Amino acid sequence: MAPVFDERDDEALEVVGEIPPELRGMFVRTGPNPQFAPMGAYHPFDGDGMLHAVYIADGTASYSNRWIESKGLLAERTRNQSCFGGMANFQLPAADVVGEAGILKNTANTATIRHAGKYFSLMEAGPPTEFSRDIMTIGEHDFGGKLVGPCTAHPKVDPVTGHMLFFGYSAEEPYLRYHEVDKSGALVHSIDIDLPAGVMMHDFVITENYAVFLDAPAVFDLGALLSGGEAISWRPDNGTRIGIVPRRGSAGDVRWFETDNCYVVHFFNAWDNGETLQIRAPRMADMPGGFQFSDEPGAAREPMPWQWTIDLASGAVSHSQTDDVAGEFPRINENFTGLRNRYGYDCPQRTWEFNFDFHGVVKYDFATGSSAAFYYADSEVSGEHAFAPDSTGTAEDDGWLMTFVSDRETERSELVILDARDVEAGPIARVKMAARVPIGFHGAWYADE
Numbered sequence: 304m305a306p307v308f309d310e311r312d313d314e315a316l317e318v319v320g321e322i323p324p325e326l327r328g329m330f331v332r333t334g335p336n337p338q339f340a341p342m343g344a345y346h347p348f349d350g351d352g353m354l355h356a357v358y359i360a361d362g363t364a365s366y367s368n369r370w371i372e373s374k375g376l377l378a379e380r381t382r383n384q385s386c387f388g389g390m391a392n393f394q395l396p397a398a399d400v401v402g403e404a405g406i407l408k409n410t411a412n413t414a415t416i417r418h419a420g421k422y423f424s425l426m427e428a429g430p431p432t433e434f435s436r437d438i439m440t441i442g443e444h445d446f447g448g449k450l451v452g453p454c455t456a457h458p459k460v461d462p463v464t465g466h467m468l469f470f471g472y473s474a475e476e477p478y479l480r481y482h483e484v485d486k487s488g489a490l491v492h493s494i495d496i497d498l499p500a501g502v503m504m505h506d507f508v509i510t511e512n513y514a515v516f517l518d519a520p521a522v523f524d525l526g527a528l529l530s531g532g533e534a535i536s537w538r539p540d541n542g543t544r545i546g547i548v549p550r551r552g553s554a555g556d557v558r559w560f561e562t563d564n565c566y567v568v569h570f571f572n573a574w575d576n577g578e579t580l581q582i583r584a585p586r587m588a589d590m591p592g593g594f595q596f597s598d599e600p601g602a603a604r605e606p607m608p609w610q611w612t613i614d615l616a617s618g619a620v621s622h623s624q625t626d627d628v629a630g631e632f633p634r635i636n637e638n639f640t641g642l643r644n645r646y647g648y649d650c651p652q653r654t655w656e657f658n659f660d661f662h663g664v665v666k667y668d669f670a671t672g673s674s675a676a677f678y679y680a681d682s683e684v685s686g687e688h689a690f691a692p693d694s695t696g697t698a699e700d701d702g703w704l705m706t707f708v709s710d711r712e713t714e715r716s717e718l719v720i721l722d723a724r725d726v727e728a729g730p731i732a733r734v735k736m737a738a739r740v741p742i743g744f745h746g747a748w749y750a751d752e
């Protein structure tokens with residue numbers, strides 16, 4: 304995860320294998336890449352966002368990378384030093400910096416999304432940051448002044464209506480806000496949802512009829528944060544609930560369903576048929592403060608594939624583990640977001656410490672319960688596998704999986720492309736990067752429109 308310090312434009316990258324001619328567009332992945340040395344202890348969530356984009360057309364590939372030029376980073380550039388603390392070293396910036404950029408730096412370093420012709424890079428403590436297709440920063444976007452509060456790093460776009468749904472959480476009341484943006488890009492619906500405490504809620508899911516939230520007891524502790532402690536504490540006595548709110552519903556329409564204590568960082572998907580609601584995600588038994596994931600004996604923090612079924616009439620919740628391979632950064636063909644889907648793609652990790660040591664991909668067939676996997680070489684570290692649909696295909700898994708893979712021995716990186724229909728066969732193309740691409744967070748494929 305060591306940062307890189309140059310912004311590049313590399314043409315005609317070497318390709319080993321063959322890029323499918325149907326692939327025309329941009330694979331973009333964001334991640335933390337601090338431009339200046341931190342003020343103290345550094346947490347990976349703190350780093351300035353950097354976009355890494357590979358442009359593909361006619362079997363060829365080129366690469367560009369750019370920092371997200373947040374107000375905070377611009378303020379630091381004028382001073383030639385870091386001005387903000389972070390999750391491991393929180394401290395208020397100087398008054399002049401606050402006047403220019405606010406109390407928190409909106410790094411936009413977590414994920415990207417395209418909606419209504421706009422590209423956004425996201426960090427859940429602030430509004431979206433818009434960028435252009437050539438990954439130049441345009442600036443923060445507040446939907447014409449209608450967005451109050453932050454935006455999750457994981458909005459969902461309904462493939463049927465074209466609407467984008469998202470939420471924002473906070474350590475202070477209101478703890479949770481839910482929003483819907485229509486297909487033109489206008490924010491048309493917002494509600495506050497009551498929670499008993501401010502909790503860390505990184506992701507959510509939608510169905511045809513509902514938005515679905517997990518209220519797990521990962522509770523913010525601002526006092527501890529300000530005194531140099533952990534920002535989040537696990538309070539199992541608070542319990543865990545699944546909340547569903549009808550699309551365009553009011554706060555009074557929210558229904559809560561009790562379930563066993565657990566934590567979910569990212570979801571595969573969810574769907575409902577009017578009688579039951581199904582959810583799939585990697586599940587952890589708890590979440591330690593500071594996200595210091597551990598594989599210590601008894602910790603039970605390895606995220607295991609899981610399913611929940613909610614009987615909407617009786618309120619009963621049943622759940623079960625669906626596989627014994629721990630994995631995270633789950634993805635699906637997003638043309639099936641909120642709809643019943645058959646396939647999911649998960650990333651196994653060598654150890655469950657906080658090091659993003661992913662080393663392959665597991666494809667799950669939810670209909671049959673079977674799986675298939677591909678693992679990279681021992682020296683290689685992979686990232687999240689984004690799904691790129693085949694525009695000529697008809698099946699859900701007609702498409703390709705794309706991820707950056709870095710080799711610890713050579714310190715070189717590649718964009719790897721696998722056929723989603725046959726992941727066990729391994730890469731069909733490896734695009735050689737001219738320079739190392741640091742390990743990062745979420746990637747996405749944006750086909751040319």
